[in-house]
Amino acid sequence: MILLGIAAVAVAMLALGFEMFLVLGVPGLLVKESFFASLPELIVSQRVVGGVNHSTLLAIPFFIFAAEIMASGQIARRLTDLVKAFLGHRRSGIGQSTIAGCAAFGAVSGSAPATVAALGRIMHPELIKAGYRDRFALGLIVSSAETALLIPPSITLIIYGWLTGTSIIGLFAGGLAIGLLLALMFALYTMWESRRSGARGSPRLPWRERMATLAASGWALGMPAIILGGIYSGYFTPTEAAAVSVVYALLVEWLVYREITLGKLFDLAVRAAITNTVIFVLLGVGALVAYFITLAQVPNAVVAFLEAIEASPILFLLIVNVLFLVAGMFIDPNSALLILVPALWPVAQQFGIDPVHFGLIVTLNICIGMITPPFGLDIFVASSTLRKPVITIIAGVWPFIIINIVTLLIVTYVPGLSTFLPALVMG
């Protein structure tokens, strides 16, 4: 009864637009006072700081900082220009360039909203010029940016890895496979849509110019090379790769492209720090909530329930899908991870589900949640950066949500898709 009351408070706070850390934190404290009053008060501070103070998580501020530097400088644009030089002349070329550009920028930033903001401004005018309908262009940009959550370095995968103790390298390898699969599905749809709307590619570039573009993006290409190559070869830990990517992005934008001044660097560092706080305060307060979820033995209750209905692993995964899809429609991805994973991960272990496979299902669900109305975060980011009405973006995003769900079902049913690359990389 008390628990129901607390849940009602949480839902009301969420719906009324309380800051998310209050939506998690106030009910968390109420649960503590109502059910675990005998626990010392010290536990609260200890959990909140413990949710932040972790070596694996150090990769997040570094990747955020690197993304801020690249988005404000030249690296994002040069990567996009490169893709366009090679793909742009095909009928669906500009559409495909958008997908590949988002994947490439995702490979250096790890944040979907950052990708929408950086690539949207560049590609939206070009898509319209190529003859695509406005709503398709918007849907394509918003959805393609989701691949940033899957393609390493993904902040979502780092948080999942930290919550479950799964190898970040394994998750990054699996994320690469699933991210590319999703990009391929979008590419097929774009080919069909291009024919339908009579889109045109840009003029075919002679090889000499293509090579010139390749040369011009050489420094920018070093970025994914460092991150992916460094991590997969075992030369860097993910956190080290993240730190190196900041230094590399700084040196390239400052010395080679001459985009960064000292004053700008200061602003970028502050911006990155604030973005970081916004994510980590949820990790801290979320760690408190996760602690009570474990203490209340929620995972055991879920297992008991699933055993009672004789659920198969696949049925469990489908339930996971539904839970995350619904959660993703209403709350932000990190909060969804922080509340649901501690409750569901032990259950997945009971069912013998591969941790990387489970992580990718969860992440793919979060991708869908980010673009699903009414609350999908990226819809609003796109609306504010591209100055387009939310309603137009929602209209364009629907076909992509369906493609996403089809991909999700394939990934759920075929564990091998998620696990073959990690097995290859980790031996």
Added chain:
Amino acid sequence: MTRVVRLLLLLERLLLAGIMLTMVALYTLAILTREFAPSYASDVAWIDEATRILLVWMVFLGLGLALQSGRHVAMSTLYDAMPPTARRLLGKLIDLVGVAFALYLAWLGFGMTRFVAGAGQISPTLGISMAWLYAVLPLGFVLLALRYVLDLAGLIDFRAGRDDSPAAEA
């Protein structure tokens, strides 16, 4: 009053940027040492712990500034659709809850800091008191409470600037 707030803003920004850049520099130093002077690697073993403590400081020091910049995540669809009067009242309600929450956590953090300082717990590689790890909690949450109070008093309006923040990065 506003001059004090502006000075505070500048201080926070300086601290946050300083911590971020220091973290990058320290971590890079550790990597370079490992690569080019492995025999000194044990001399930089404190860096992992130092960067983690800096991370904790950066996170909680940024709470107030993030609120004032309208950057904290909130599901504001319903709020934005409300008529102005209802919005103003709801805003005050959220501010009140926010002040209470922030002050309570500041109080708990203060207690934790005092407890750890009293227990004399020393960090494994840095050799400083572990109380430093928790000392940012009272500071950061008081800075957060201050922003809610300023909003309550109508001196700032962080919800007005919320929509055009380019990326509520997730």
